[in-house]
Amino acid sequence: xxxxxxxxxxxxxxxxxxxxxxxxxxxxxxxxxxxxxxxxxxxxxxxxxxxxxxxxxxxxxxxxxxxxxxxxxxxxxxxxxxxxxxxxxxxxxxxxxxxxxxxxxxxxxxxxxxxxxxxxxxxxxxxxxxxxxxxxxxxxxxxxxxxxxxxxxxxxxxxxxxxxxxxxxxxxxxxxxxxxxxxxxxxxxxxxxxxxxxxxxxxxxxxxxxxxx
Amino acid sequence: xxxxxxxxxxxxxxxxxxxxxxxxxxxxxxxxxxxxxxxxxxxxxxxxxxxxxxxxxxxxxxxxxxxxxxxxxxxxxxxxxxxxxxxxxxxxxxxxxxxxxxxxxxxxxxxxxxxxxxxxxxxxxxxxxxxxxxxxxxxxxxxxxxxxxxxxxxxxxxxxxxxxxxxxxxxxxxxxxxxxxxxxxxxxxxxxxxxxxxxxxxxxxxxxxxxxxxxxxxxxxxxxxxxxxxxxxxxxxxxxxxxxxxxxxxxxxxxxxxxxxxxxxxxxxxxxxxxxxxxxxxxxxxxxxxxxxxxxxxxxxxxxxxxxxxxxxxxxxxxxxxxxxxxxxxxxxxxxxxxxxxxxxxxxxxxxxxxxxxxxxxxxxxxxxxxxxxxxxxxxxxxxxxxxxxxxxxxxxxxxxxxxxxxxxxxxxxxxxxxxxxxxxxxxxxxxxxxxxxxxxxxxxxxxxxxxxxxxxxxxxxxxxxxxxxxxxxxxxxxxxxxxxxxxxxxxxxxxxxxxxxxxxxxxxxxxxxxxxxxxxxxxxxxxxxxxxxxxxxxxxxxxx
Amino acid sequence: xxxxxxxxxxxxxxxxxxxxxxxxxxxxxxxxxxxxxxxxxxxxxxxxxxxxxxxxxxxx
Numbered sequence: 001x002x003x004x005x006x007x008x009x010x011x012x013x014x015x016x017x018x019x020x021x022x023x024x025x026x027x028x029x030x031x032x033x034x035x036x037x038x039x040x041x042x043x044x045x046x047x048x049x050x051x052x053x054x055x056x057x058x059x060x061x062x063x064x065x066x067x068x069x070x071x072x073x074x075x076x077x078x079x080x081x082x083x084x085x086x087x088x089x090x091x092x093x094x095x096x097x098x099x100x101x102x103x104x105x106x107x108x109x110x111x112x113x114x115x116x117x118x119x120x121x122x123x124x125x126x127x128x129x130x131x132x133x134x135x136x137x138x139x140x141x142x143x144x145x146x147x148x149x150x151x152x153x154x155x156x157x158x159x160x161x162x163x164x165x166x167x168x169x170x171x172x173x174x175x176x177x178x179x180x181x182x183x184x185x186x187x188x189x190x191x192x193x194x195x196x197x198x199x200x201x202x203x204x205x206x207x208x209x210x211x212x213x
Numbered sequence: 214x215x216x217x218x219x220x221x222x223x224x225x226x227x228x229x230x231x232x233x234x235x236x237x238x239x240x241x242x243x244x245x246x247x248x249x250x251x252x253x254x255x256x257x258x259x260x261x262x263x264x265x266x267x268x269x270x271x272x273x274x275x276x277x278x279x280x281x282x283x284x285x286x287x288x289x290x291x292x293x294x295x296x297x298x299x300x301x302x303x304x305x306x307x308x309x310x311x312x313x314x315x316x317x318x319x320x321x322x323x324x325x326x327x328x329x330x331x332x333x334x335x336x337x338x339x340x341x342x343x344x345x346x347x348x349x350x351x352x353x354x355x356x357x358x359x360x361x362x363x364x365x366x367x368x369x370x371x372x373x374x375x376x377x378x379x380x381x382x383x384x385x386x387x388x389x390x391x392x393x394x395x396x397x398x399x400x401x402x403x404x405x406x407x408x409x410x411x412x413x414x415x416x417x418x419x420x421x422x423x424x425x426x427x428x429x430x431x432x433x434x435x436x437x438x439x440x441x442x443x444x445x446x447x448x449x450x451x452x453x454x455x456x457x458x459x460x461x462x463x464x465x466x467x468x469x470x471x472x473x474x475x476x477x478x479x480x481x482x483x484x485x486x487x488x489x490x491x492x493x494x495x496x497x498x499x500x501x502x503x504x505x506x507x508x509x510x511x512x513x514x515x516x517x518x519x520x521x522x523x524x525x526x527x528x529x530x531x532x533x534x535x536x537x538x539x540x541x542x543x544x545x546x547x548x549x550x551x552x553x554x555x556x557x558x559x560x561x562x563x564x565x566x567x568x569x570x571x572x573x574x575x576x577x578x579x580x581x582x583x584x585x586x587x588x589x590x591x592x593x594x595x596x597x598x599x600x601x602x603x604x605x606x607x608x609x610x611x612x613x614x615x616x617x618x619x620x621x622x623x624x625x626x627x628x629x630x631x632x633x634x635x636x637x638x639x640x641x642x643x644x645x646x647x648x649x650x651x652x653x654x655x656x657x658x659x660x661x662x663x664x665x666x667x668x669x670x671x672x673x674x675x676x677x678x679x680x681x682x683x684x685x686x687x688x689x690x691x692x693x694x695x696x697x698x699x700x701x702x703x704x705x706x707x708x709x710x711x712x713x714x715x716x717x718x719x720x721x722x723x724x725x726x727x728x729x730x731x732x733x734x735x736x737x738x739x740x741x742x743x744x745x746x747x748x749x750x751x752x753x754x755x756x757x758x
Numbered sequence: 759x760x761x762x763x764x765x766x767x768x769x770x771x772x773x774x775x776x777x778x779x780x781x782x783x784x785x786x787x788x789x790x791x792x793x794x795x796x797x798x799x800x801x802x803x804x805x806x807x808x809x810x811x812x813x814x815x816x817x818x
Contacts, residue, residue: 026810028318028391034806035387038799039425045795046429046460050444053456053788063450143441146451150444153436394807403811422799426792459788507769510796511776514789524784 033191037198040161044202047157051150051209063145072139073147075211079137084211087130088203091162094123095200102193105176108183114176117189120196121169124162131159151210158206161199168192236320237727238305241327243623245302246616248330250697252294254690255338259287261687264647268680270668280664281348282341282367288351289371292468293378294334296604299612300475301326301385304413306623308389310718311407313398313736315728318391322384329381337374340367347371350662352461353434355445355454360438369438372431379424379431386417386424393417398717400736404499407716407739408492411499412478415506419467419474422510427464430457455522459514466513470505472604473571476611477502477542480564483614484546486714487561488553494545495739501538501545508535518587525584532582539575543568558712559633563614566641570606574599577652592662595655601648613640621707624700625723632696639689646682650675715740763808770801 026034055061062073075081097120104112135152142152172192175181181189232240262283266274275283305323309316317323340346344365349358358368393414397406434457436442443452485492492498511531514523546568555561577599580586590596613636621627659672666672710719719742721730734745774797781790 025395025812026806028395031391031395031806031810032319032387035390035421035803036383038803038806039383039387039421041425041795041799041802042422042792043425043429045792045799046426046463047433048795049426049460049463049788049791050429050433050456052791053459053786054444054451054453056785056787057453058451065450142436143443146443146453149433149436149442149451153433153442153444157432390807391810394811397812418800418803421803422796456788459786460792463789463792507772510773510793511780514786522786524780524786527780527783 027187029187030191030194033194037195040198040202044154044157044205047150047154048205048209051154054146054150058146062147065145070140070144072144075151080134081211083130083134083137084207087127087134088207090123090127090130091200091203094120094127095197097123098193098196102189105181105186105189106183110176110179110181113181113189114173117169117172117176121166121173124166124169124196128159128162128166131155131162154206154210158199158202161202165192165196165199168195234324236316236324238309238317238320238323239623239725239727239729241323242302242304242306244327245298245305245330246623248327248334249295249299249302252290252334253299256287256290256295257687257690259283259290261683263287264680264683266664267666267676269677270666270670270673272665275664277664278345278348281350281662282346284662285347285350285371286337286340289337289347289375290334291604292351292472293375294330294337296472296608296612297378297382297468298330300416300472300608301382303409303479303612303615303619304389304416304475305385307619307718308392308410308413309396310721310725310729311410311716312393312396312401313717313730313733314392314396315730317388318396319384319388323388326381326385326388329377333374333377333381336377337371340365340370343367343370352465353457355434355437355452355457356447358434358438358457359446363438369435372435372438376428376431379428382420382424386420389413389417390421398733398736404496405736405739405741407478408481408495408498408502409475409478409716411502412474412481415502416471416474419471419506419509423464423467423471426460427468430460430464433457433460455517455520458517458520462513462516463510466516467506467509469603470509472608473611474502474505476567476608476615479611479615479618480546480567481542482714482716483560483564483618484549486618486712487556487558487564488550489556489713490549490553491715491740491743492545493548493551494541497541498545501541504538505535508538515582515587518584519591529582529584533579536575536579536582543572543575558617559628559630559637560614560618560712562634562637563610563617566637567607567610567614570602570610570641570644574602574604574606577602590655592660593655594651594659594661597661598648598651598655601644601651605644605648610640613637618712619718620700621711622718622723622725625706626700626704627707627711628696628700629704632692636689636693636696639685639692643682643685643689646685647679648682650678650682654679710742710746713743713746715743717741720745763805766804766808767801769804770797770799773797773800 062070064070075084097116101113101116101120104110104116135155140148140151142148169192172181172189175188232244235241235244262275263280266272266280266283305317305327308314338346344367346367347353347363347370348367349363353368353371356362393406393410397403433442433444437444437446437452443450445454445457446452447454481492481498508531512528512535514528515532517523518525518528550565557565577595581590581596581599617628617633654672654675657671659666659670666676707723709722711723712719716739717730717733717736718725720734734741738744773793777790777793777797780786780793784790
């Protein structure tokens with residue numbers, strides 16, 4: 001017979017702890033977030049698959065427009081790569097600050113957590129603004145051949161994910177200021193940080209594929 | 214041995230409000246079941262429309278445009294709003310019970326997963342009054358699905374609806390995986406779980422990995438149709454129509470395993486109970502399930518053999534390979550029944566019916582794995598025969614077996630066996646009458662998705678036969694629905710364990726209390742309730758693993 | 759069954775390998791991308807599910 005859990009709620013120990021915590025495993029909400037991210041990997045996989053398929057099957061890449069090479073498609077220029085590289089640096093930095101925030105709350109440092117989360121959010125918003133600014137400087141749209149379709153779809157959905165992450169960070173800030181997180185209870189922070197790192201990794205893949213390759 | 218159920222003080226919630234706001238996995242499972250049942254009738258009516266038109270040569274009842282909507286929506290409704298949710302509903306109801314947990318890991322997300330389904334179904338069906346529902350086939354190939362050829366809202370509504378269904382499925386998969394891995398009762402190791410739970414686990418992995426790829430394809434199609442994109446639009450520069458097929462089938466092939474694995478799980482619970490023998494080769498079965506899941510991701514382009522854009526030997530080989538674990542399961546089920554003491558209840562009849570019909574579907578599928586054969590019968594009625602033998606003869610028969618088996622647990626009363634047997638016989642005969650002729654139709658060249666055919670092609674009698682079969686299936690749904698109606702209204706209580714089952718759901722009352730269990734029996738094997746029932750039978754036999 | 763989480767990464771390598779083989783045999787880069795991503799996703803999935811599973815006191 002189980003001695004340290006009830007038959008009614010076997011996932012809860014006699015001391016009221018979630019069994020996962022009692023055994024030091026990954027808690028349910030964090031596991032749920034990781035699984036969600038696994039599914040998101042496959043979503044981006046479909047979009048990347050379309051990109052590689054279209055690009056590597058094309059007789060000419062970037063495609064000609066009206067049978068002429070189209071300068072607007074050139075993303076390798078001095079105009080665009082530095083901008084994109086800066087955005088990359090911003091996002092990577094935001095991942096660092098996010099991790100600092102997690103470390104802070106793990107040791108109960110609420111101020112450090114709030115400060116680092118705030119910085120992460122600001123960096124995320126700067127990234128989005130920068131992305132939009134980059135869009136403005138581009139000379140092609142989504143309707144301009146498969147090049148335009150794949151570019152805007154990939155970066156657009158990534159941007160949407162960054163936006164969602166920014167909303168999650170705002171919620172963390174709000175809840176954090178309301179004092180809802182402690183060293184022992186901060187699942188939402190861990191989960192959000194995992195999501196944020198994922199968004200960063202996707203951007204690195206995007207940047208490498210679209211701007212460098 | 215009846216368990217007494219603690220009844221907490223009733224809170225004042227009206228019945229309807231309770232059902233609309235519940236997060237209890239059992240109620241949600243029942244909601245899934247009824248939603249699927251209603252949409253099964255809807256999808257069935259679309260099928261009857263198709264069969265009525267095809268009974269005789271000549272367009273008698275509808276235009277070609279309407280016919281295209283009928284077969285598109287028949288397939289879409291049946292796949293996404295009937296079979297997948299039926300099985301998810303069983304999973305929802307049974308998985309926590311079978312592993313001794315009080316609910317799913319994320320009860321509110323569970324409710325969201327359900328409510329996305331009737332909402333999305335309505336969105337898809339809204340196409341009909343708004344200028345025509347989707348009509349490019351459930352496979353929605355480009356360029357037909359592009360805005361130039363599929364004008365109007367129908368396809369866009371279909372895209373949005375499917376994206377919502379996909380979200381529902383993915384959230385459900387996350388829920389199942391966390392529940393199964395984190396909330397098992399003490400003693401319930403992975404290899405003591407009921408096989409049904411294993412099938413839900415593998416299915417959830419397939420859903421988690423495959424469905425997002427469908428979402429990406431749908432998103433790209435939507436952009437093509439509404440924002441001037443050129444992913445699949447060959448008219449504009451760079452687009453590639455075959456790309457749609459590639460990405461679409463990367464999901465849709467695992468989708469068919471998503472639709473069959475839980476049904477196989479159901480059958481693996483029903484057959485041992487009514488053969489009074491444990492499932493033969495439990496571990497082999499688990500590995501076969503995992504094998505089917507893994508191989509299921511490597512065969513998708515067998516739907517595209519005739520495009521000329523596929524590396525044929527790879528996909529042909531992988532497709533033949535998948536027959537191996539499937540065959541292992543067939544042998545396991547038959548070996549379970551061998552020398553067993555068999556009771557032919559309605560549930561058992563549907564389970565055995567599954568064995569024979571799914572076998573036919575598997576065999577004609579093996580033929581399709583051969584490239585030369587596929588070249589001949591691709592896009593003919595041979596494929597329609599294959600699809601329906603595995604999905605109707607397989608998944609739906611499995612669903613009915615599960616309904617008759619677990620109905621007493623869910624509602625406290627057994628379904629009437631007499632009516633059930635009529636339902637089974639009619640379904641079995643009707644199903645074969647409808648779909649067996651389609652093998653011949655296909656090999657003699659009748660293409661699929663055509664509203665009409667020449668009177669001199671030699672397909673008249675076969676089509677008439679198939680239509681008669683279709684109406685037979687429809688007709689015996691009536692005794693089934695009557696059965697549901699009278700059972701819900703009243704009848705003899707079934708008790709905790711009316712069938713002498715093996716697994717934990719039979720260790721609590723029918724229906725179970727909100728928190729599922731007052732008291733769990735000791736879990737030492739994959740048959741804890743059986744063990745408890747025979748605990749005093751004599752010297753202890755070596756048990757468990 | 760208690761399995762070391764790192765063993766679960768093997769599942770990911772299986773699909774990764776399949777992707778590589780497929781890439782060498784065909785020119786379907788879309789398919790290769792999806793299979794390789796599947797390898798990454800499966801490896802991560804297996805690892806995290808094994809790491810999250812309760813272990814040890816299962817003999818009750």
